[in-house]
Amino acid sequence: MLLINCPWCGPRDEIEFTCGGEAHIARPADPAALSDQEWAEYLFMRKNLKGLHYERWHHSYGCRQWFNAARDTVTHEIHATYKMGETPPVVAGEDGVVKGGNS
Amino acid sequence: MRRYSIWSLLRNARSYHEGWAEAWRSPEPKPEYDVVIIGAGGHGLATAYYLAKEHGIANVAVVEKGWLGGGNVARNTTIVRSNYLSPESAFLYDKAMELWPGLSRELNYNVMFSPRGLINVGHSHEDMTELRRRVRALQLNGIESSMLTTAEIAKKAPILDCSPTAPHPVFGGSWQAKAGIARHDAVAWGYARAADARGVDMIQNCEVTGIRREGGRVAGVETVRGTIRARKVAIVTAGHSGVVASMAGFRLPLTAYTMQAFVSEPMKPMLDTVVMSSKLVSVSQSDKGELVIGMSTEPYASYSQRGSLPEIERVAQTMTELYPCTRRVRMLRKWGGTVDVPVDASPIMGKTPVENLFINVGWGTGGFKSIPGSGFVFAHTIATGEPHPLAAPFGLDRFASGRLISEHGATGALVHGE
Numbered sequence: 001m002l003l004i005n006c007p008w009c010g011p012r013d014e015i016e017f018t019c020g021g022e023a024h025i026a027r028p029a030d031p032a033a034l035s036d037q038e039w040a041e042y043l044f045m046r047k048n049l050k051g052l053h054y055e056r057w058h059h060s061y062g063c064r065q066w067f068n069a070a071r072d073t074v075t076h077e078i079h080a081t082y083k084m085g086e087t088p089p090v091v092a093g094e095d096g097v098v099k100g101g102n103s
Numbered sequence: 104m105r106r107y108s109i110w111s112l113l114r115n116a117r118s119y120h121e122g123w124a125e126a127w128r129s130p131e132p133k134p135e136y137d138v139v140i141i142g143a144g145g146h147g148l149a150t151a152y153y154l155a156k157e158h159g160i161a162n163v164a165v166v167e168k169g170w171l172g173g174g175n176v177a178r179n180t181t182i183v184r185s186n187y188l189s190p191e192s193a194f195l196y197d198k199a200m201e202l203w204p205g206l207s208r209e210l211n212y213n214v215m216f217s218p219r220g221l222i223n224v225g226h227s228h229e230d231m232t233e234l235r236r237r238v239r240a241l242q243l244n245g246i247e248s249s250m251l252t253t254a255e256i257a258k259k260a261p262i263l264d265c266s267p268t269a270p271h272p273v274f275g276g277s278w279q280a281k282a283g284i285a286r287h288d289a290v291a292w293g294y295a296r297a298a299d300a301r302g303v304d305m306i307q308n309c310e311v312t313g314i315r316r317e318g319g320r321v322a323g324v325e326t327v328r329g330t331i332r333a334r335k336v337a338i339v340t341a342g343h344s345g346v347v348a349s350m351a352g353f354r355l356p357l358t359a360y361t362m363q364a365f366v367s368e369p370m371k372p373m374l375d376t377v378v379m380s381s382k383l384v385s386v387s388q389s390d391k392g393e394l395v396i397g398m399s400t401e402p403y404a405s406y407s408q409r410g411s412l413p414e415i416e417r418v419a420q421t422m423t424e425l426y427p428c429t430r431r432v433r434m435l436r437k438w439g440g441t442v443d444v445p446v447d448a449s450p451i452m453g454k455t456p457v458e459n460l461f462i463n464v465g466w467g468t469g470g471f472k473s474i475p476g477s478g479f480v481f482a483h484t485i486a487t488g489e490p491h492p493l494a495a496p497f498g499l500d501r502f503a504s505g506r507l508i509s510e511h512g513a514t515g516a517l518v519h520g521e
Contacts, residue, residue: 018402021404040503044446045355048346048348076405076407
């Protein structure tokens with residue numbers, strides 16, 4: 001069972017939350033100007049990172065706020081949670097290598 | 104290839120079964136092949152076999168990170184069926200269904216295909232509406248499927264609680280008689296042995312670390328055992344498609360999730376059909392007597408290959424509610440696999456932005472049942488460079504054109520474990 005630190009409510013069990021997938025996908029400034037291929041890239045294509053992953057979570061059975069989490073998709077370790085609109089934190093891995101920036 | 108038969112069994116019995124030849128070679132990779140297939144799972148091996156058999160392309164290597172057949176083809180719940188909603192999926196899965204009955208004979212390897220029938224149980228009016236819609240769509244597509252009443256389900260699956268006071272009341276269900284189960288490992292081993300006999304090289308413990316491109320065309324793969332050049336490369340990975348695609352510089356419209364399953368201790372025969380409940384629990388009884396219990400995907404992206412406790416708790420509770428006689432049954436083992444689920448829950452097969460690089464990925468929770476059909480049509484795609492008619496609707500281009508093939512219903516409310 002994961003313990004997820006909601007930025008609004010504090011640590012709660014994972015069953016209270018819903019994962020909303022990859023975070024920090026910016027909506028195109030001028031959607032009408034996009035080609036079909038560019039629109040598909042925005043709508044559907046995802047990074048599928050193995051390791052550190054920045055993603056959206058929803059505290060569905062709690063405060064019902066959306067927030068972001070920096071989570072490892074192999075170990076499931078949650079390095080940080082932060083509110084919507086905040087800059088993604090830079091996370092140092094076990095090897096000391098900084099992996100931030102949601103690349 | 105030394106054929107397996109009653110005579111070979113008797114002959115080897117005389118030498119105490121010490122004289123059996125290895126089922127396939129373990130060759131060193133050659134510097135160059137016509138086709139390199141990434142991933143020696145069910146789909147990769149079937150693709151290699153049909154490339155050699157149907158298209159005469161035997162200068163093929165199947166490279167595998169771990170051991171042959173050690174991924175999702177060994178981690179599923181062995182269900183075979185073709186009751187999908189859209190015509191595109193129904194015909195694609197039915198191609199596999201057409202090949203399953205003859206597969207043991209074709210491969211000279213007993214895949215233990217057992218068409219014991221499959222029930223989809225509905226527990227609400229909404230479920231029944233959905234099941235009726237799917238059955239009628241199947242019938243219009245000429246694929247056998249029918250509805251069942253609660254009484255008929257109670258007769259086919261006596262261990263399911265069909266009483267009026269059941270925690271999950273049974274409203275009825277749908278039925279596909281030609282569906283069933285098969286021996287999962289045997290499918291991988293059978294295809295590997297048959298492909299090897301036609302000259303295909305299976306290269307295990309050979310992780311791909313990069314995809315070599317020269318002027319927009321694929322030129323081969325970089326592996327931990329050196330560069331292997333190839334005219335064509337096919338990505339047939341079940342759980343790491345996004346990772347491998349990123350090596351070639353493009354992204355895929357899917358997410359990798361963990362899916363679990365578990366098996367009980369062996370018991371006397373109690374269930375001679377496959378039962379999938381809309382409560383996202385599927386059950387069949389293996390030939391050894393174990394109940395094989397399929398679950399749904401975990402709700403967040405994961406490459407962990409192990410499942411979480413909340414899902415085990417949910418399924419254990421639902422199991423004992425649906426099948427009260429299993430309350431004191433002990434579970435032997437559980438496992439998790441990584442499944443790539445595209446946004447429309449339908450596979451992605453065909454060309455990629457890189458010339459001569461093909462993909463056959465995103466089978467999500469339904470990969471096992473489709474192995475023969477997928478291999479057959481994908482081999483055609485690689486050999487001719489153009490998608491097989493059955494595979495054409497499943498190209499990566501559907502995400503730009505908007506012709507998605509939504510199968511969230513047929514694969515389960517979230518996604519159904521199989």
